[in-house]
Amino acid sequence: MEVELKEMLHDLESLKESLPDPSHRASIDKLRLRVEQLTSLEKSGPARRLKVKDMSAEVVDSNPYSRLMALQRMGIVENYERIREFSVAIVGIGGVGSVAAEMLTRCGIGRLLLYDYDKVELANMNRLFFRPEQVNMTKTDAAVQTLSDINPDVVLESYTMNITTVQGFETFVSSLKNKSFRPNKEGSGVDLVLSCVDNYEARMAVNQACNEMNQTWMESGVSEDAVSGHIQLLIPGETACFACAPPLVVASGIDERTLKREGVCAASLPTTMGYNSLKDYFPTMEMKPNPQCSNVACLERQQEYIVAKPARDAALKAKMEAEVLLVPEFALHADNEWSISVVDDSGLDSMDATSSDTLPEGLVRELPSADKSQELQTSEAPLTSNDDLEDLRRQLEALNS
């Protein structure tokens, strides 16, 4: 095709030169333009770009990283190319996850791990990313197809499975622990886990895995009515884990059940804490870990964080002293008419169980916490008579037959 078009251009050129009458030249030029357009269209077809060994900062149209490397020249990032060392796991390739995956791919992230058990449907076309011809592909495979076209430098791993089942969870954890991409990395095999799922069960499974692995992660969500969403950074032991407090919702002032349209049951959490675009309300809050958290791994991380406090303080002090040495010391203000002084707030750093119970105005809990009192304690009659698992199984089977 390309060769043919080139010949056509050549023919047009010779035709133009051989014509004695200059009145036809304008129409020949028009034809030539059209052929040139077709040639460029043909070139931009499915041809894939080659992998790039080193990120170049050269400002040319053909360099996929020129705009990103410019950030380095402008002093925004120190060494942009380090992005190629990083691995990010994205759980849930839906409205949020697919866009996160695409942006990271365009930025040239080193490696992406993609998790989802769903298939692409036409109903997903309201969002970015997926295309109608990908219907019936698994979301992870469709994502790998598109992402590897956009940027072949990114290492993509596709995991089609449900992370809440015992088997899926084991695969999930072992894939996060796999360090073959960067064998000398500390901790797990990934730098960040992004939870982009649409249900409480999957969020709790990500929380469980990250607490056990001491893995920093981010939780996100968009409400089913698309007007609010939330985002949360979770550092095990340092900030509240997802089980430390039941999820929060922006209080609507109306009973949620009356808001729910009859017959609709979308697969999103009905508004977890976060931004409400109708009210233009975006509360932010820091949540300390709950010392009574029901998640055992969370309590272990909390303990480690407390134990490491002296070392952390020493490192911080050393850093501050180093900074002080760099800046020549002088009084910023000669007089202090209003006796303003800076107070050390480290005393506020102690764990406070009650603080996690007070919520900013406008937020309510989505799920109640478990009662300690046994209000339904009517059948406390001990059920000890039979304690053999096989026996119990047979008893149930007998009832079932």
Added chain:
Amino acid sequence: MEGWDPNTKSTLTQIPLLTTKAGPRDGAAWTQRLKEEYKSLIAYTQMNKSNDNDWFRISASNPEGTRWTGKCWYVHNLLKYEFDLQFDIPVTYPSTAPELELPQLDGKTQKMYRGGKICLTVHFKPLWAKNCPRFGIAHALCLGLAPWLAAEVPILVDSGMIKHKDDATTSTET
């Protein structure tokens, strides 16, 4: 529990509560929990039978007790509609409830998530969260699945989404 009918309430109080907070990755504690699940399911099934309200069969389909399969049925206009029932015990159990699946109804009702998982968000999840770890599989069936069937099966039948298994023959006769 306000808003629940007195029958469900009284049934609920008779289902033995569980005490061990353990999930499928917790080794011996899970075995203990599994025993409690069985006791509670046995008591509930016996109670249903003696009250002439037998409406499900469920049994573990693997030795670990993490995968459960069976049947459930609902009688509407004197006709019995029966469905396959299945679910996995999630790794975060019992903090999160099992997601009960009726795969044959997948795509037939909006009150359902992908894969035939019935919607429990509003009527059941808050109760489960409040009563963790005392509620088990039997409670999920009693408070999650039973009201779902009672609300959805009549709509599915009346809208023609599901047909009774004898319907193909009876409809030609009439």
